[in-house]
Amino acid sequence: MGHCCSKSTPVVNTDESPTVNGVSTAGTPSATSQPHYANSAVAAASGGATPLHSFAASPFQSPLPAGVAPSPARTPGRKFRWPLPPPSPAKPIMSAILRRRGPARETGGPEPIPEEGGAAVGGGGEGERGLDKSFGYPKNFGAKYDIGKEIGRGHFGHTCFAKGKKGELKGHSVAVKIISKAKMTTAIAIEDVRREVKILKALSGHNNLVKFHDAFEDANNVYIVMELCEGGELLDRILARGGRYMEEDAKTIIVQILSVVSYCHLQGVVHRDLKPENFLFVTKDEDTPMKVIDFGLSDFIRPDQRLNDIVGSAYYVAPEVLHRSYSVEADLWSIGVITYILLCGSRPFWARTESGIFRSVLRADPNFDDSPWPIVTPEAKDFVRRLLNKDHRKRMTAAQALTHPWLRDENRAVPLDILIYKLVKSYIRATPFKRAALKALSKALTEDELVYLKAQFRLLDPKNGCVSLENFRAALMRNTTDAMKESKVSDILNLMDPLSYKRMDFEEFCAAAISTYQLEALEGWENIASSAFEYFEQEGNRVISVEELAQELNLGPQAHPLLKDWIRDSDRKLSFLGFTKFLHGVTIRSSNTRH
Incomplete structure (x- = not known):
């Protein structure tokens, strides 16, 4: 199953190309520090090397000799059996990747696909002629920094050690990511670089986010100057520990990841390429903090926006990304994969081909039966399951995950969650009947669920035990950065305008800020x-007609036969089935609508 292993074995290098501009900002150039390995099974299937069109290669060294494929019995996805071979989910993804690449270069034929993904739909096809590669950055890089040795390399550029020659960073060591303009053969590639700099510059101030210093350019390159992280990648440390972390140590890692990801999501930034290679330790000390790097595939996203470009790393990509309709929840799936790897040393979704990887992500369930899972705590397994839920609506947010029983710490601050803004907006615009159903649901919440809600309510700084629109606005403004302005996160406040005329106590806040979908993912949902x-039944249920129920759910007459089963014949009120379906908000195929 491609276990992480610190044993030195031959590996195939897949052109060392993380993403359009995905070169690590620090780390060593040793074999184990590079994220670009092909799994031996993939290499065997392709004649000893990963195909140039490969969307993804394994980031982990195989513990088996080169050319020997691991046993299918160790693959958590098991074997799939269909009456007829299913259409490969890789085909449209490969097509999207090829469109992003643009035309083949004369000097070397088709360019390899960026390692493990880095593909987006749209654009491509235009030649370099006519592309504007001027970024407007200062052009005096050489006057301010002395370049040193190379510390990392990717297909589109490399990262070097450097020292400041003047100004605030005089005498200080930094990492400089150098991106070749010659590699920017499409408008999308240029925009990726421009957006990465904008995001790094806008997202300032978090302890687990690599610090951006400046950006420069000349005729040949773009130079992104960042803090130097010399402790190596998270991947290196996993390998150094024999392939997995003990639970307590894994918690320390995951808390840092969730903390910075919740910060990004509140600011309206989705990373889209979270994996062990993109987390660096500041120093080689055991207790050194960790930093997320490489925002080359990241994007700004509004609270209710859905993205559709296929971006990410195959083993960490969320199902909804492959379906081309996703939001910030895709990052939580990637964190679930990372947590799974930390706890057991294996990937939850694995196959010999990219088509198989995607099929496993879309249809297989993670294996929680094999060693070491029987000795892993139930809280840890529940944590991973709630992140690796294929229905993105049922996944925990980063802020919620920090309050999960596995990670809960009363001494650690819980970050503000943009999800409560989305849910409260929907609640105040719902019908009285729907609000009554949600209030009934909130009265049945467990103490575990209330921990998160109490933390969020406190962050709104209630006055006399109540909050209004002004509380929501002030809480958001206390956390604002330039990134939040770029992604227009505050626009959601305009949709919460009805709160201007009322105050909401904690009991009603609970009703407004709960997600039925997330509660359905709990073992105790029934x-x-x-x-x-x-x-x-005591306070909210009432006589309701099929026509009125359809109107409540915004459904047409074609749904009437379905809704008849939701209403009791005896008293014409909602049955238990009707109540749960009504809470769920089921509409005909509405959950699959793509934006």
Whole structure:
């Protein structure tokens, strides 16, 4: 199954190309520090080398001799059996990648696909002629920095050690990411670089985010100057530990990842390429902090926006990314994959080909039966399962994950979650009947779920136990950066305008800020739903016609036969089935609508 292993074995190098501009800002140039390995099974299938069109190669060294494929029995995806071979989910993805690459270069034929992804739809096809490669950055890089040795290399550029010659960084060591303009053969490639600099510059101030210093350019290159992280990649440390972390040590890693990702999501930035290679340690000390790097595939995203470009790394890509309709929840899936790897040393989704990887991500379930999972705590397994839920609506957010029983720490601050803004916006615009159902549901919440809600309510700084629109606005403004302005996160406040005329106490806040989808993912959902229905019968249930129920759900007459089963014949009120379906908000195929 491609276990992480510190044993030195022959590996195939797949052109060392992380993304359009995905060169690590620090690390050593040793074999284990480079993220670009082909799994031996992939190499065997392709005659000893990963195909140039490969979307992804394994980032881990195989513990088996070169050319020997691992046993299929060790693959958590098991074997798939269909009456007829299914259409390969790789085909449209490969097509999107080829469009991004643009025309083949004369000097070397088709360019290799960026390692493990880095593909977006749209654009491409135009030659270099007519492309504007001027970024407007200062052109005096050589006057301010002395370049030193190379410390990392990718297909589109490399990273070097450097020292400041003047100014605030005089005498200080930095990492300089050098991106070749010759490699920017499409408008999308140019925009990727421009957006990466904008995001790094806008996202300032978090301890687990690599610090951006400046950007420069000349006729040949773009230079991104960042802090130097000399402790190596998270991948290196996994390998050095024999392939996996003990639970307590894994918690320290995951808390740092969730902390910086929750910060990015609140600012309206989705990373889209979270993997062990993109986390660096500041020093080689055991307790040194970790930094997320490489925002070359990141993007700004509004609270209710869905993205559709296929971007990421194959083993870490979320199912909804492959379906081309996703938001910040895709990052949480990647964190789930990283957590799985940390705890057991294996990938949850694996196959010999990129088509197989995608099929496994879309259809297989992670293996929690094999060693070491039987001795892993139930809290840790529940944590991973709630992140690796194929329904993105049921996944925890980064802020919620920090309050999960596995990670919970009363002494650690919980970050503000943009999800509560989305849910409260929907609640205040819902019908009275829907609000009554949500209030009944909130009365059945477990103490574990209330921990998160209490933390979010406190962050709104309630006055006399109540919050209004002004509280939501002030909480958002306390966390604002230039990134939040770019992604227009604050626009959601305009949709919460009804809160201007009312105040919401904690009980109603709970009703407004809960997600039925997320609660459905809990093992105790049946008990919660049953208790909630008892409250609903007492205070909220009423006589309702099929036509009125369809109107409540914004459904047309074609849904009437379905909705008849939701209403009791005895008293024409919602049945338990109808109550749970009504809470769920099921509409005909509405959950698959792509934006």
